[in-house]
Amino acid sequence: MPVIDYKVPQSVDDAVSLLEANENAKILAGGTDLIIQSRAQSSPDLVVVDLKSLPDFVSANINSEGLSLGPSMSCAEFTAREDIKSLFPGLVEAAFLIGSTQVQGRASIGGNLCNASPAADTIPALMVNNALCVIQGPKGERRVSVEDFVTGVASNCMAKNELLKAILVATPASRTSDAYLRFIPRSEMDIAVAGAAVSVTLETDGTCSKAIVAIGAVAPTAILVDAAAKALIGSKLDETSLQAAADAASAASNPITDRRGTAEFRRHVVGVLVKRAALIAAKRAGDK
Protein backbone atom coordinates (compact mmCIF):
# COMPACT_ATOMS: atom_id res chain seq x y z
CA MET A 1 0.00 0.00 0.00
CA PRO A 2 1.90 3.10 -1.12
CA VAL A 3 0.69 5.95 1.12
CA ILE A 4 0.66 4.49 4.61
CA ASP A 5 0.43 7.65 6.66
CA TYR A 6 -0.33 11.35 6.28
CA LYS A 7 1.18 13.97 8.56
CA VAL A 8 0.38 17.65 8.92
CA PRO A 9 3.31 19.24 10.76
CA GLN A 10 2.70 22.32 12.90
CA SER A 11 6.03 23.94 12.09
CA VAL A 12 9.05 23.61 9.82
CA ASP A 13 11.04 22.01 12.66
CA ASP A 14 8.22 19.58 13.18
CA ALA A 15 8.40 18.68 9.48
CA VAL A 16 12.17 18.15 9.64
CA SER A 17 11.75 15.85 12.66
CA LEU A 18 9.16 13.87 10.72
CA LEU A 19 11.60 13.49 7.83
CA GLU A 20 14.30 12.33 10.27
CA ALA A 21 12.02 9.86 12.01
CA ASN A 22 10.49 8.25 8.93
CA GLU A 23 12.69 6.52 6.42
CA ASN A 24 10.06 6.85 3.67
CA ALA A 25 8.72 10.31 4.45
CA LYS A 26 8.12 12.52 1.42
CA ILE A 27 6.93 16.09 1.21
CA LEU A 28 3.62 16.59 -0.59
CA ALA A 29 3.41 19.89 -2.43
CA GLY A 30 0.81 19.83 -5.21
CA GLY A 31 0.71 16.05 -5.49
CA THR A 32 0.70 16.14 -9.28
CA ASP A 33 3.91 14.10 -9.32
CA LEU A 34 4.03 12.47 -5.89
CA ILE A 35 0.55 10.95 -5.95
CA ILE A 36 1.15 9.49 -9.40
CA GLN A 37 4.55 8.13 -8.36
CA SER A 38 2.97 6.57 -5.28
CA ARG A 39 0.73 4.51 -7.58
CA ALA A 40 3.67 2.83 -9.28
CA GLN A 41 4.16 -0.85 -8.47
CA SER A 42 7.71 -0.17 -7.38
CA SER A 43 6.76 2.64 -4.98
CA PRO A 44 7.85 2.09 -1.38
CA ASP A 45 5.39 2.71 1.45
CA LEU A 46 5.21 6.47 1.80
CA VAL A 47 4.63 8.69 4.78
CA VAL A 48 3.29 11.85 3.22
CA VAL A 49 4.17 15.13 4.93
CA ASP A 50 1.86 17.97 3.87
CA LEU A 51 3.20 21.46 4.53
CA LYS A 52 0.29 23.32 2.95
CA SER A 53 -1.22 24.16 6.32
CA LEU A 54 1.84 26.32 7.07
CA PRO A 55 1.00 29.78 5.66
CA ASP A 56 4.58 30.57 4.59
CA PHE A 57 4.58 27.54 2.31
CA VAL A 58 1.54 28.59 0.32
CA SER A 59 2.04 32.33 0.02
CA ALA A 60 4.30 34.69 -1.87
CA ASN A 61 5.56 37.97 -0.46
CA ILE A 62 7.20 40.81 -2.27
CA ASN A 63 9.26 43.36 -0.38
CA SER A 64 12.01 45.79 -1.36
CA GLU A 65 14.50 42.94 -1.75
CA GLY A 66 12.36 40.79 -3.96
CA LEU A 67 10.08 37.79 -3.93
CA SER A 68 9.93 35.18 -1.21
CA LEU A 69 7.91 32.29 -2.59
CA GLY A 70 6.35 29.51 -0.58
CA PRO A 71 7.31 26.32 -2.40
CA SER A 72 3.82 24.78 -2.21
CA MET A 73 1.84 27.76 -3.53
CA SER A 74 -0.25 26.60 -6.48
CA CYS A 75 0.71 27.75 -9.96
CA ALA A 76 -2.88 28.98 -10.41
CA GLU A 77 -2.46 31.36 -7.50
CA PHE A 78 1.08 32.31 -8.48
CA THR A 79 0.26 33.15 -12.09
CA ALA A 80 -2.78 35.22 -11.06
CA ARG A 81 -0.58 37.60 -9.06
CA GLU A 82 -0.12 40.76 -11.11
CA ASP A 83 2.59 42.05 -8.75
CA ILE A 84 4.70 38.95 -9.41
CA LYS A 85 4.00 39.05 -13.14
CA SER A 86 5.19 42.62 -13.43
CA LEU A 87 8.52 41.74 -11.79
CA PHE A 88 9.16 38.31 -13.33
CA PRO A 89 7.03 37.88 -16.46
CA GLY A 90 9.21 35.03 -17.74
CA LEU A 91 8.95 33.05 -14.51
CA VAL A 92 5.18 33.51 -14.53
CA GLU A 93 4.88 32.38 -18.14
CA ALA A 94 6.90 29.27 -17.31
CA ALA A 95 4.62 28.46 -14.37
CA PHE A 96 1.58 29.08 -16.58
CA LEU A 97 2.71 26.39 -19.02
CA ILE A 98 2.60 23.58 -16.47
CA GLY A 99 -0.36 21.31 -17.17
CA SER A 100 -4.07 22.02 -17.48
CA THR A 101 -6.17 24.43 -15.44
CA GLN A 102 -6.87 21.58 -13.03
CA VAL A 103 -3.19 20.68 -12.69
CA GLN A 104 -2.33 24.38 -12.22
CA GLY A 105 -4.71 24.37 -9.27
CA ARG A 106 -2.39 21.98 -7.44
CA ALA A 107 1.04 22.04 -9.07
CA SER A 108 3.64 24.28 -7.44
CA ILE A 109 6.96 25.83 -8.37
CA GLY A 110 8.59 24.17 -5.35
CA GLY A 111 7.32 20.81 -6.51
CA ASN A 112 8.45 21.42 -10.08
CA LEU A 113 11.91 22.31 -8.77
CA CYS A 114 12.28 19.44 -6.27
CA ASN A 115 10.95 16.87 -8.72
CA ALA A 116 13.71 18.10 -11.04
CA SER A 117 12.47 16.79 -14.35
CA PRO A 118 14.91 17.68 -17.14
CA ALA A 119 11.93 19.31 -18.89
CA ALA A 120 10.65 21.29 -15.87
CA ASP A 121 9.51 24.65 -17.21
CA THR A 122 10.16 26.77 -14.14
CA ILE A 123 13.77 25.66 -13.60
CA PRO A 124 15.40 27.62 -16.48
CA ALA A 125 13.22 30.62 -15.60
CA LEU A 126 14.35 30.47 -11.96
CA MET A 127 17.98 30.15 -13.08
CA VAL A 128 18.00 33.30 -15.17
CA ASN A 129 16.57 35.17 -12.21
CA ASN A 130 19.37 33.89 -9.93
CA ALA A 131 16.80 32.34 -7.60
CA LEU A 132 18.04 30.93 -4.30
CA CYS A 133 16.68 27.80 -2.66
CA VAL A 134 16.37 28.03 1.12
CA ILE A 135 16.83 24.54 2.52
CA GLN A 136 15.95 23.67 6.09
CA GLY A 137 17.57 20.76 7.87
CA PRO A 138 17.99 19.66 11.50
CA LYS A 139 20.97 21.96 12.01
CA GLY A 140 19.49 25.06 10.46
CA GLU A 141 19.13 26.47 7.01
CA ARG A 142 21.39 26.77 3.99
CA ARG A 143 20.96 28.53 0.67
CA VAL A 144 21.94 27.18 -2.70
CA SER A 145 21.50 28.37 -6.26
CA VAL A 146 19.02 26.56 -8.49
CA GLU A 147 21.94 25.35 -10.59
CA ASP A 148 23.45 23.61 -7.55
CA PHE A 149 20.07 22.48 -6.24
CA VAL A 150 19.28 20.31 -9.25
CA THR A 151 21.84 17.53 -9.42
CA GLY A 152 20.48 15.22 -12.11
CA VAL A 153 17.40 13.67 -13.66
CA ALA A 154 14.77 13.76 -10.89
CA SER A 155 17.36 14.41 -8.20
CA ASN A 156 18.22 17.39 -6.04
CA CYS A 157 20.90 18.24 -3.50
CA MET A 158 18.75 17.84 -0.41
CA ALA A 159 19.51 15.17 2.17
CA LYS A 160 16.76 12.88 3.44
CA ASN A 161 16.19 15.14 6.45
CA GLU A 162 16.08 18.44 4.57
CA LEU A 163 13.22 20.30 2.92
CA LEU A 164 12.80 23.29 0.64
CA LYS A 165 11.51 26.13 2.79
CA ALA A 166 11.40 29.05 0.37
CA ILE A 167 12.52 30.26 -3.02
CA LEU A 168 14.03 33.75 -3.00
CA VAL A 169 14.24 35.86 -6.14
CA ALA A 170 15.82 39.30 -5.92
CA THR A 171 14.05 42.27 -7.53
CA PRO A 172 15.47 42.66 -11.04
CA ALA A 173 17.80 45.61 -11.64
CA SER A 174 16.35 48.48 -13.65
CA ARG A 175 15.80 47.85 -17.36
CA THR A 176 16.11 44.12 -16.73
CA SER A 177 13.52 41.55 -17.67
CA ASP A 178 13.06 37.88 -18.48
CA ALA A 179 11.20 35.58 -20.86
CA TYR A 180 10.62 31.84 -21.16
CA LEU A 181 9.64 29.91 -24.27
CA ARG A 182 9.29 26.23 -24.90
CA PHE A 183 8.52 24.05 -27.87
CA ILE A 184 5.85 21.35 -27.68
CA PRO A 185 4.32 19.43 -30.57
CA ARG A 186 0.76 20.53 -29.70
CA SER A 187 -0.70 23.83 -28.54
CA GLU A 188 -1.48 22.92 -24.93
CA MET A 189 -0.75 20.46 -22.17
CA ASP A 190 2.48 18.80 -23.10
CA ILE A 191 6.02 18.47 -21.83
CA ALA A 192 8.77 20.67 -23.22
CA VAL A 193 10.79 19.23 -26.08
CA ALA A 194 13.14 22.17 -25.59
CA GLY A 195 12.87 25.27 -23.42
CA ALA A 196 14.82 28.51 -23.06
CA ALA A 197 14.81 31.29 -20.50
CA VAL A 198 16.67 34.54 -21.01
CA SER A 199 17.16 37.56 -18.79
CA VAL A 200 18.67 40.74 -20.23
CA THR A 201 19.62 44.17 -18.94
CA LEU A 202 19.64 47.01 -21.42
CA GLU A 203 21.48 50.34 -21.38
CA THR A 204 19.35 53.34 -22.33
CA ASP A 205 20.75 53.13 -25.86
CA GLY A 206 19.56 49.53 -26.17
CA THR A 207 22.95 47.87 -25.66
CA CYS A 208 22.69 44.66 -23.69
CA SER A 209 24.89 45.08 -20.61
CA LYS A 210 23.99 41.86 -18.83
CA ALA A 211 22.40 38.59 -19.90
CA ILE A 212 21.72 35.16 -18.47
CA VAL A 213 20.63 32.24 -20.66
CA ALA A 214 19.35 28.89 -19.41
CA ILE A 215 18.06 26.00 -21.47
CA GLY A 216 15.85 23.07 -20.47
CA ALA A 217 14.81 19.65 -21.74
CA VAL A 218 17.99 19.31 -23.82
CA ALA A 219 20.27 17.78 -21.17
CA PRO A 220 19.84 15.76 -17.95
CA THR A 221 19.33 19.05 -16.09
CA ALA A 222 18.57 22.59 -17.15
CA ILE A 223 21.84 24.36 -17.88
CA LEU A 224 23.16 27.90 -17.80
CA VAL A 225 24.89 28.76 -21.06
CA ASP A 226 27.50 31.43 -20.33
CA ALA A 227 28.72 31.46 -23.92
CA ALA A 228 25.22 32.37 -25.12
CA ALA A 229 25.00 35.17 -22.56
CA LYS A 230 28.42 36.47 -23.63
CA ALA A 231 27.29 36.55 -27.24
CA LEU A 232 24.45 38.88 -26.26
CA ILE A 233 26.37 41.17 -23.89
CA GLY A 234 27.69 44.30 -25.57
CA SER A 235 25.43 43.89 -28.57
CA LYS A 236 22.17 45.53 -29.50
CA LEU A 237 20.72 42.07 -30.01
CA ASP A 238 21.25 42.25 -33.74
CA GLU A 239 20.87 39.13 -35.85
CA THR A 240 24.57 38.25 -35.70
CA SER A 241 24.76 38.23 -31.91
CA LEU A 242 21.41 36.49 -31.57
CA GLN A 243 22.60 33.78 -33.95
CA ALA A 244 25.84 33.45 -32.00
CA ALA A 245 23.83 33.00 -28.80
CA ALA A 246 21.60 30.43 -30.52
CA ASP A 247 24.65 28.52 -31.77
CA ALA A 248 26.20 28.56 -28.31
CA ALA A 249 22.99 27.17 -26.80
CA SER A 250 22.79 24.45 -29.45
CA ALA A 251 26.41 23.55 -28.82
CA ALA A 252 25.92 23.40 -25.05
CA SER A 253 22.87 21.16 -25.33
CA ASN A 254 23.13 17.41 -24.99
CA PRO A 255 19.66 16.17 -25.88
CA ILE A 256 18.21 12.70 -26.27
CA THR A 257 16.05 11.34 -29.05
CA ASP A 258 12.60 10.17 -28.00
CA ARG A 259 9.11 10.09 -29.48
CA ARG A 260 8.70 13.83 -28.94
CA GLY A 261 11.71 14.83 -31.00
CA THR A 262 15.13 13.81 -32.21
CA ALA A 263 18.32 15.05 -30.61
CA GLU A 264 19.13 16.94 -33.80
CA PHE A 265 15.76 18.70 -33.80
CA ARG A 266 16.02 19.62 -30.12
CA ARG A 267 19.53 20.98 -30.58
CA HIS A 268 18.33 23.24 -33.37
CA VAL A 269 15.09 24.34 -31.72
CA VAL A 270 16.70 25.27 -28.41
CA GLY A 271 18.82 27.82 -30.29
CA VAL A 272 15.76 29.30 -32.00
CA LEU A 273 14.03 29.59 -28.63
CA VAL A 274 17.02 31.39 -27.12
CA LYS A 275 16.89 33.97 -29.91
CA ARG A 276 13.17 34.56 -29.57
CA ALA A 277 13.21 34.62 -25.77
CA ALA A 278 16.08 37.14 -25.84
CA LEU A 279 14.03 39.46 -28.04
CA ILE A 280 10.96 39.18 -25.82
CA ALA A 281 13.04 39.80 -22.68
CA ALA A 282 14.69 42.80 -24.36
CA LYS A 283 11.35 44.28 -25.36
CA ARG A 284 10.17 43.95 -21.78
CA ALA A 285 13.39 45.40 -20.38
CA GLY A 286 13.18 48.34 -22.77
CA ASP A 287 9.57 49.06 -21.81
CA LYS A 288 10.44 49.37 -18.12
Add this chain to the structure above:
Amino acid sequence: MTKKHVSTTINGDAIEFLCDPNDTLLDVLRKELSLTGTKEGCGSGDCGACSITLDERLVCSCLVLGVEAEGKNIGTIEGVSNKDQLHVIQEKFLEHAALQCGICTPGLIVSTQALLKENSNPTEEEARYYLAGNLCRCTGYDKIIRAVLDAADVMRGAA
Protein backbone atom coordinates in the same frame (compact mmCIF):
# COMPACT_ATOMS: atom_id res chain seq x y z
CA MET B 1 -3.39 0.84 8.43
CA THR B 2 -5.16 3.38 10.58
CA LYS B 3 -7.89 5.31 8.90
CA LYS B 4 -7.99 9.05 9.44
CA HIS B 5 -11.02 10.99 10.50
CA VAL B 6 -11.77 13.87 8.12
CA SER B 7 -14.28 16.73 8.56
CA THR B 8 -15.01 18.70 5.45
CA THR B 9 -17.70 20.60 3.57
CA ILE B 10 -19.08 19.21 0.31
CA ASN B 11 -21.53 21.27 -1.73
CA GLY B 12 -22.30 23.29 1.39
CA ASP B 13 -22.98 20.32 3.66
CA ALA B 14 -20.74 19.41 6.61
CA ILE B 15 -19.50 15.88 5.98
CA GLU B 16 -17.32 13.54 8.02
CA PHE B 17 -15.67 10.38 6.84
CA LEU B 18 -12.99 7.87 7.69
CA CYS B 19 -10.31 7.57 5.09
CA ASP B 20 -7.37 5.39 4.30
CA PRO B 21 -4.39 7.75 3.72
CA ASN B 22 -3.81 6.06 0.38
CA ASP B 23 -7.29 6.91 -0.97
CA THR B 24 -7.64 9.80 -3.35
CA LEU B 25 -10.42 12.29 -2.86
CA LEU B 26 -11.97 10.79 -5.99
CA ASP B 27 -12.03 7.35 -4.30
CA VAL B 28 -13.65 8.87 -1.22
CA LEU B 29 -16.31 10.76 -3.18
CA ARG B 30 -17.32 7.78 -5.25
CA LYS B 31 -16.89 4.84 -2.88
CA GLU B 32 -17.25 6.22 0.62
CA LEU B 33 -19.76 9.01 -0.01
CA SER B 34 -21.61 7.58 -3.05
CA LEU B 35 -21.17 10.85 -4.91
CA THR B 36 -20.66 9.03 -8.18
CA GLY B 37 -21.28 12.03 -10.44
CA THR B 38 -17.54 12.69 -10.40
CA LYS B 39 -15.98 10.27 -12.89
CA GLU B 40 -12.63 8.54 -13.14
CA GLY B 41 -11.12 8.52 -16.60
CA CYS B 42 -7.39 8.12 -16.14
CA GLY B 43 -6.55 8.44 -12.45
CA SER B 44 -3.41 10.36 -13.35
CA GLY B 45 -4.43 13.98 -13.85
CA ASP B 46 -4.69 13.81 -17.62
CA CYS B 47 -8.39 13.69 -18.51
CA GLY B 48 -10.29 16.03 -16.18
CA ALA B 49 -13.26 13.67 -15.73
CA CYS B 50 -12.70 13.91 -11.97
CA SER B 51 -12.71 17.74 -11.85
CA ILE B 52 -13.97 19.29 -8.62
CA THR B 53 -13.32 22.54 -6.79
CA LEU B 54 -11.20 22.55 -3.65
CA ASP B 55 -11.58 25.87 -1.81
CA GLU B 56 -12.93 27.34 -5.07
CA ARG B 57 -9.91 26.15 -7.04
CA LEU B 58 -10.48 23.73 -9.95
CA VAL B 59 -8.45 20.52 -9.40
CA CYS B 60 -8.37 16.87 -10.42
CA SER B 61 -9.76 14.92 -7.47
CA CYS B 62 -7.61 11.95 -8.52
CA LEU B 63 -4.55 14.05 -7.62
CA VAL B 64 -5.80 14.99 -4.15
CA LEU B 65 -5.58 12.67 -1.17
CA GLY B 66 -8.86 12.18 0.66
CA VAL B 67 -7.16 13.20 3.91
CA GLU B 68 -6.31 16.57 2.39
CA ALA B 69 -10.02 17.44 2.42
CA GLU B 70 -9.83 18.21 6.15
CA GLY B 71 -11.27 21.68 6.76
CA LYS B 72 -11.69 22.36 3.06
CA ASN B 73 -14.63 23.41 0.95
CA ILE B 74 -15.36 20.99 -1.87
CA GLY B 75 -17.66 21.49 -4.84
CA THR B 76 -18.75 18.57 -7.06
CA ILE B 77 -21.17 18.12 -9.96
CA GLU B 78 -23.87 17.16 -7.43
CA GLY B 79 -23.81 20.75 -6.17
CA VAL B 80 -24.24 22.41 -9.55
CA SER B 81 -28.02 22.14 -10.01
CA ASN B 82 -30.52 23.65 -7.63
CA LYS B 83 -32.26 20.42 -6.59
CA ASP B 84 -34.35 19.47 -9.66
CA GLN B 85 -33.72 22.75 -11.41
CA LEU B 86 -30.78 22.28 -13.79
CA HIS B 87 -28.10 24.94 -13.93
CA VAL B 88 -27.95 26.99 -17.14
CA ILE B 89 -24.67 25.28 -18.05
CA GLN B 90 -26.35 21.86 -17.75
CA GLU B 91 -29.33 23.04 -19.82
CA LYS B 92 -27.05 24.36 -22.53
CA PHE B 93 -25.10 21.09 -22.66
CA LEU B 94 -28.42 19.31 -23.28
CA GLU B 95 -29.67 21.88 -25.75
CA HIS B 96 -26.48 21.76 -27.83
CA ALA B 97 -26.18 17.98 -27.51
CA ALA B 98 -22.70 18.55 -26.07
CA LEU B 99 -22.34 14.97 -24.92
CA GLN B 100 -22.58 11.43 -26.15
CA CYS B 101 -21.40 8.83 -23.65
CA GLY B 102 -21.35 11.44 -20.91
CA ILE B 103 -18.29 10.36 -18.96
CA CYS B 104 -16.53 13.67 -19.51
CA THR B 105 -19.66 15.74 -18.89
CA PRO B 106 -19.64 16.21 -15.10
CA GLY B 107 -16.00 17.28 -15.23
CA LEU B 108 -16.67 19.65 -18.11
CA ILE B 109 -19.62 21.23 -16.35
CA VAL B 110 -17.69 21.76 -13.11
CA SER B 111 -14.80 23.22 -15.14
CA THR B 112 -17.14 25.44 -17.14
CA GLN B 113 -18.62 26.79 -13.95
CA ALA B 114 -15.11 27.59 -12.68
CA LEU B 115 -14.23 29.22 -16.01
CA LEU B 116 -17.31 31.44 -16.01
CA LYS B 117 -16.68 32.48 -12.43
CA GLU B 118 -13.20 33.71 -13.43
CA ASN B 119 -14.18 35.09 -16.81
CA SER B 120 -17.85 35.73 -17.53
CA ASN B 121 -17.24 36.56 -21.19
CA PRO B 122 -14.57 34.20 -22.53
CA THR B 123 -13.60 34.16 -26.18
CA GLU B 124 -13.76 30.80 -27.91
CA GLU B 125 -9.98 30.55 -27.65
CA GLU B 126 -9.99 31.34 -23.93
CA ALA B 127 -12.68 28.74 -23.33
CA ARG B 128 -10.77 26.12 -25.33
CA TYR B 129 -7.54 26.80 -23.42
CA TYR B 130 -9.23 26.79 -20.03
CA LEU B 131 -10.98 23.50 -20.79
CA ALA B 132 -7.97 21.84 -22.44
CA GLY B 133 -7.57 19.59 -19.41
CA ASN B 134 -11.02 18.07 -19.96
CA LEU B 135 -10.75 15.37 -22.58
CA CYS B 136 -13.76 14.13 -24.53
CA ARG B 137 -13.39 11.22 -26.90
CA CYS B 138 -16.91 11.43 -28.33
CA THR B 139 -18.02 14.91 -29.31
CA GLY B 140 -15.07 16.51 -31.04
CA TYR B 141 -15.46 19.45 -28.62
CA ASP B 142 -17.29 21.76 -30.97
CA LYS B 143 -20.72 21.32 -29.41
CA ILE B 144 -19.20 21.58 -25.95
CA ILE B 145 -17.63 24.93 -26.78
CA ARG B 146 -20.89 26.20 -28.28
CA ALA B 147 -22.76 25.15 -25.13
CA VAL B 148 -20.17 26.89 -22.93
CA LEU B 149 -20.28 30.15 -24.87
CA ASP B 150 -24.07 30.11 -25.03
CA ALA B 151 -24.27 29.48 -21.26
CA ALA B 152 -21.87 32.38 -20.73
CA ASP B 153 -24.15 34.68 -22.76
CA VAL B 154 -27.23 33.63 -20.80
CA MET B 155 -25.49 33.96 -17.46
CA ARG B 156 -24.32 37.47 -18.33
CA GLY B 157 -27.84 38.34 -19.42
CA ALA B 158 -26.59 38.94 -22.95
CA ALA B 159 -28.82 36.38 -24.67
